[in-house]
Amino acid sequence: MIRDLQAAAWGKFAALRARLPHALLLQGAQGVGKLQLAERFAQLLLCESATQASAPCDACAACRWFLGGNHPDVRYVEPEALARFPAPSDEDQAAPAKTTKPSTEIRIEQVRALADFVNIGSHRGGRRIAIVHPAEDMNAASANSLLKSLEEPPAGAVFLLVSHRPARLLPTVRSRCVAVPVPPPEPKAASAWLAAQGVNDPARWLAFAGGAPRRALELATGERLGAILTLLRALEAGDYEAAAAIPDRASLELLAEVLQKLALDRAFGALAGGRRFLPELKPPAGGQPAEWLAFARAMGRSRLLARHPLNPRLFAAEMLAGIPGTLPR
Numbered sequence: 001m002i003r004d005l006q007a008a009a010w011g012k013f014a015a016l017r018a019r020l021p022h023a024l025l026l027q028g029a030q031g032v033g034k035l036q037l038a039e040r041f042a043q044l045l046l047c048e049s050a051t052q053a054s055a056p057c058d059a060c061a062a063c064r065w066f067l068g069g070n071h072p073d074v075r076y077v078e079p080e081a082l083a084r085f086p087a088p089s090d091e092d093q094a095a096p097a098k099t100t101k102p103s104t105e106i107r108i109e110q111v112r113a114l115a116d117f118v119n120i121g122s123h124r125g126g127r128r129i130a131i132v133h134p135a136e137d138m139n140a141a142s143a144n145s146l147l148k149s150l151e152e153p154p155a156g157a158v159f160l161l162v163s164h165r166p167a168r169l170l171p172t173v174r175s176r177c178v179a180v181p182v183p184p185p186e187p188k189a190a191s192a193w194l195a196a197q198g199v200n201d202p203a204r205w206l207a208f209a210g211g212a213p214r215r216a217l218e219l220a221t222g223e224r225l226g227a228i229l230t231l232l233r234a235l236e237a238g239d240y241e242a243a244a245a246i247p248d249r250a251s252l253e254l255l256a257e258v259l260q261k262l263a264l265d266r267a268f269g270a271l272a273g274g275r276r277f278l279p280e281l282k283p284p285a286g287g288q289p290a291e292w293l294a295f296a297r298a299m300g301r302s303r304l305l306a307r308h309p310l311n312p313r314l315f316a317a318e319m320l321a322g323i324p325g326t327l328p329r
């Protein structure tokens with residue numbers, strides 16, 4: 001359960017409930033459980049059980065609707081590519097034009113629809129809650145549109161923004177929210193939680209995920225597991241040709257991530273003696289710590305670029321060619 005994993009962060013929410021701000025910004029690394037905390041908090045705010053408990057009852061009508069993804073006073077604002085609970089389309093609203101690919105941005109139409117949603121009365125007479133996730137996926141127009149709602153929040157509306165890259169949000173949006181940092185949970189609790197989810201080698205995946213248990217679970221049990229293992233084997237063997245033979249764009253982002261972590265281990269392992277992310281992977285020899293650090297930064301940028309259309313094979317080859325101390329430059 002997320003509240004066991006994130007007991008300290010959950011405690012902060014319980015304290016906030018007494019004087020609830022109209023907008024919260026949950027920020028922290030990817031996969032630490034921010035979204036699940038936001039959802040649990042939203043459920044708590046909507047729970048219609050009479051007790052003033054610090055957790056939702058999971059039994060009342062509101063809780064059941066929430067858990068079923070169809071509470072009428074909750075709206076998710078997510079990129080189409082992520083959306084699990086698509087917004088119900090109103091009759092007077094034209095259906096969005098079918099595009100070939102779902103958008104990876106939060107579009108202004110979604111934020112405008114959200115403004116309509118928070119401005120109408122609540123269905124249940126309680127609060128209306130908007131969960132904006134990941135908030136950094138708002139483009140400039142969307143963010144400016146949301147800002148209007150944040151500046152003049154309708155009574156009863158609560159905005160929960162979830163972000164692992166808060167620096168990419170408009171400063172004016174950030175300043176309208178109360179920031180709630182969500183740190184990674186205790187490693188022991190996170191490992192136990194992963195083991196309970198059936199993960200075989202929790203410590204390894206927790207290290208790879210930088211201590212973020214949701215991300216570790218996704219890596220260890222997700223559809224990309226095979227690709228990750230193949231990639232790690234290729235890098236360990238120094239077979240960069242095999243590493244560059246990535247099947248799709250999603251693997252490209254993964255390659256950038258693995259190379260970034262390898263480089264950080266290589267840069268800081270030399271100083272601190274110890275590898276943080278990939279302790280089991282023997283890193284390539286050669287290269288100075290400063291070169292590895294520069295390479296890690298370059299891979300951080302590549303992770304962002306890897307989401308956009310380009311030639312995946314060429315991009316992969318370019319990344320691998322930048323590994324310090326291995327290929328002629």
Ligand SMILES: [Zn+2]
Nearest residue numbers: 047057060063
């Ligand atoms: Zn309830």
